[in-house]
Amino acid sequence: MNSLTDNAIMLRVKDGDLDKMGLLFERYHRQLYGFLFHMTYHREVSEDMVQQVFYKMLRYRQTFTGSGQFIHWMYSIARNVLKDQGKRKQLQMQAGNAEQLADQLPGGITPEEQLEKKEARTGLYRAMEKLSDDHREILTLSRFQELKHQEIAQILNISEVAVKTRAHRALRELKNIYINAER
């Protein structure tokens, strides 16, 4: 059962074996949560959105053709959910969230190392928060979701060259914000 590809499982769901969605949930809910979390920096909202994405995949299962990869389809739906949510209530990132988030992650070994790591993280979260959605999205997909440029191109529905240019600009912007904040 576990050796089935994502596409094969999703096609079974499409055929009416709805329980199989549970397998896809087990495989991808963490990854999806990670993506939504970096796009909102809000835990509860991200959990709700995970739910919505899986609901939409069930509801619109007939639109899955199997010609592309399942996860690309999943990300497109997740992006739509983000868009809807943004329209509905202008998701505002919470002030002071950066420190709180940085605190929750495992630290280094010595206290000095821990402090150093925490500061670096806080700075990074602050800088990430200031990025435009497009830029944060592309960095999230390539860095945190570890997707290749070609995969990102399919998810965002743009050319691979456009992905490279955008990824470069995003990283440059992040670097500038990060460095300027340090001074």
Place this chain on the structure above:
Amino acid sequence: MKCEQYEELFAGWINGELTPAEREKLDQHLIGCAGCREELAAMQQIWDVMAEVKAPEPSANVRVKFQAMLDTYKESVQDQKSNWDGIKEQLSRLWQWQPRWPLAYSLAILLIGLGCGYLFFHTGKGAEQDQQLKELTSQVHELKQTMMLALLENPSASERIRGVSYTSEIKHADKEVIDALLATLNNDPNVNVRLSTLDALTHLANHQEVRQGLIQSIVQQDSPLMQSAIADVMLKLQEKRSVKPFKELLKQKNLDPGVKEKINQTITQLI
């Protein structure tokens, strides 16, 4: 500016996606251009810092909610398929009407709340009033507990889940509550109920008997969902004593391969 044409390669360089030819081309340029070298080094540095920030783990609730959503959705699809069957079922449900515990519970809380308000405004001052308020507060607490224990016995799974969720309102979980939750964790026929119980117990993990109970429960779970959820919890609690029962679980012949992999990972991370 000649540098611009190389910038397109920066993201690929950092990502490790350049072809050997592209890499060669960029390296050649970097030898002669200090500006690009610096820029790229700074980008690499921030890329490395990014490795330090991972998204937190979603709570165990996410799984419970997903399962509930899937069940509801399946029911709604079923209903559309057989409208007539649906009507018949609805009719038969009418005959199975039972007292609504949660409603009774809300009403009781409301009444006690009103009582508190009344006392606050109308009775004498000082110690007497304090005493009465204290008594009422403890009555609310007791009622919640009684309510929760009663709900755990309810034949409907969603009512039992509701019962489990009341534990978050109980301030001091005593032995009776903990025992009831542990019994539900090990014996409830519905996996959603068991999952929410696991979540509730995780919040009470500062009690030693809860930890003990969770560890003992590992070998008792036969659903892959539960097995992997409990592995998540043990990892979160950094509970090294769970390694032994996990190894026990690995010996089971019909263990789901995905769960097996997960448990192996969990063990490695715990040791």
